[in-house]
Every structure is written in C-alpha cells, then in structure tokens.
Amino acid sequence: MRDTMRAAAALDNGADIVTIGRGALANPDLLRGLSEPLVLRAFDPTILGSIANIKEAELAM
Incomplete structure (x- = not known):
C-alpha cells in the first residue's frame, strides 16, 4: 500500500496489518x-x- 490515507483507513476499519511490498520496491525511501x-x-x-x-x-564451468 503506497497511500498513507488508505493504510490508515484500513487500520481504522479493523485491519490488523497493511503491506507495503510493491510500494517499498518502487520507493526504497518509502x-x-x-x-x-x-x-x-x-x-x-x-x-x-x-x-x-x-x-x-x-556456463561451461
């Protein structure tokens, strides 16, 4: 998840965790x-x- 507002909303709505996998790959300084x-x-x-x-x-080795 790259959008902090969506992440916060998901947590506020009962999510136990949010992931940042692709967001972290695209943004090492996430x-x-x-x-x-x-x-x-x-x-x-x-x-x-x-x-x-x-x-x-x-390849020959």
Whole structure:
C-alpha cells in the first residue's frame, strides 16, 4: 500500500496489518516518504526481471 490515507483507513476499519511490498520496491525511501511529504513512484514490474548476464564461458564451468 503506497497511500498513507488508505493504510490508515484500513487500520481504522479493523485491519490488523497493511503491506507495503510493491510500494517499498518502487520507493526504497518509502518509510521516510510516509513521514514526510514525498512524491512516491509507481511500481514498475520490470524491476523484477532478470538482471543476470551469464557468459558462455561461465556456463561451461
């Protein structure tokens, strides 16, 4: 959850917990952003893509 108002409303309405998974991935400084005015970035699913660059010589080992 990236929206503090929605998180607060969910907790006020009885939620035991709110998650910040994608919000934290998109905004490594999320906790600071929740306590200070900060424009939060939208989650970009491409950040979950593979970043490995394996060379043919490394595969031969």
